[in-house]
Amino acid sequence: MAKLKLDLHDIYNKGDLIDRELENIINDAIEKKIKTVEIIPGKGGGQLKKRVSRDSFPLK
Numbered sequence: 001m002a003k004l005k006l007d008l009h010d011i012y013n014k015g016d017l018i019d020r021e022l023e024n025i026i027n028d029a030i031e032k033k034i035k036t037v038e039i040i041p042g043k044g045g046g047q048l049k050k051r052v053s054r055d056s057f058p059l060k
Contacts, residue, residue, distance in 0.1 A: 001035075001036060002032075002034050002036070003034060003035075003036035003037065003038055004025055004028060004029050004032075004034055004036070004037045004038070005037075005038045005039075005040070006021060006022070006025045006037065006038070006039050006040065007040040007042075008021070008039065008040060008041055008042040009040065009042045010042075011042075022039070025037055025039075
């Protein structure tokens with residue numbers, strides 16, 4: 001099964017860049033009909049992980 005992977009370690013504190021990268025990988029997954037996207041949230045206190053989880057939506 002194919003999947004895409006997004007590692008946010010390098011941009012963990014750059015909110016606008018995170019939003020752009022999340023949107024890009026979701027669009028890429030939709031375009032390529034890939035149903036699994038792995039997001040590695042980075043470092044810190046878990047706030048980014050909560051944000052990514054909260055803002056995520058299922059692919060169709």
